[in-house]
Amino acid sequence: MPERICPMCGRSSKEVPFIGNLCRDCFVKRYGVAQAPSQVEFTYCVSCYAHRAQGRWSAPYPDLRESLRDYVMSQVVPRLRPVAPIQELVVKEVEPGEGQPPREVYVRVEGAYEGVRAEEVKVIKVVPRPSLCPVCAARKSGEGYSAVVQLRSYPRPLGGDKESARLVRWLIESMSDEVVKVEEVKEGLDVYLRDHGAARALATRLRSEAGAKIVETFKGGGRKVKLYVSARLATIRPGDVIEVEGRPLFYLTFTPQGFMFIDLDRGGRKVIPPEDLWDKGFKVYDGPNLRRAMVLSKEGGKYVLFWEGGSLEVPSSDVILLTEEASEGQEFLVYLSQRRVYLLRREA
């Protein structure tokens, strides 16, 4: 091969490798190794650092530079073309600049021509387009939900019953990834969820763990159909007396089968599933057989109870304690059935 002299720097092909008519260094200086876009738009989520590429959003990123690096790797690197006569191109490194967001990205690329390797660092300007991805936007605005769980409670307001409020809060928090927003309304809580499955999962847990009655309805149609789940929560506490179909029931505890009561008139336990309780209807018992009474004495095998406007002597065997041991002088909420006297709970 005849000797060549570089017209830019005057060096000989005996000293330095050549690419075409120029020495390698001058070739890279003049033409570069690769053709790359001078700038790229970078649409990213200010909240989770996901980026948008070809109309789609990526998964979230722990930091923005990593998101930009992946974006450039997948969207810019495949579009790099070697500068003729260079044939092969290898991207060695993609390094976003400093700054939040970075304003440029450095792409180190190596080309090869007939065994001569040449390297160039492309500086690509980054045009940041800060945005909110649909997931974060949905979470922020409350749009983008497809199901609503409407929690309603009776007889106590949801906030008025610590036990059930805590349970409900815990259930909602355990699904926070799916929850778009939670809105307090006059009647209770509206929980907006991303999809139907999440709403059903929440409803199932509200039923099995809090005894809610669940009813599903749909609104709208097609792909935008929204699922509304009504979850009715009986905010009764152990020790409450409620009335179901005219019968006074003393509430003991919630079991997997439903609410467990003592039937105060008939005696014996009774379990009512949540659905039945709502279907039959219930209210706080305020009938005449319930009163506040004092234990005057419990000697000689009998109890003497006293209340304003009356008193009662009853054999100890007919007294049923649903509370701690009764002492003389203490006041109790008392239920007088035809056969028995129930001491329901201590009154301060």
Ligand SMILES: [Zn+2]
């Ligand atoms: Zn040269």
Ligand SMILES: [Zn+2]
């Ligand atoms: Zn986001």
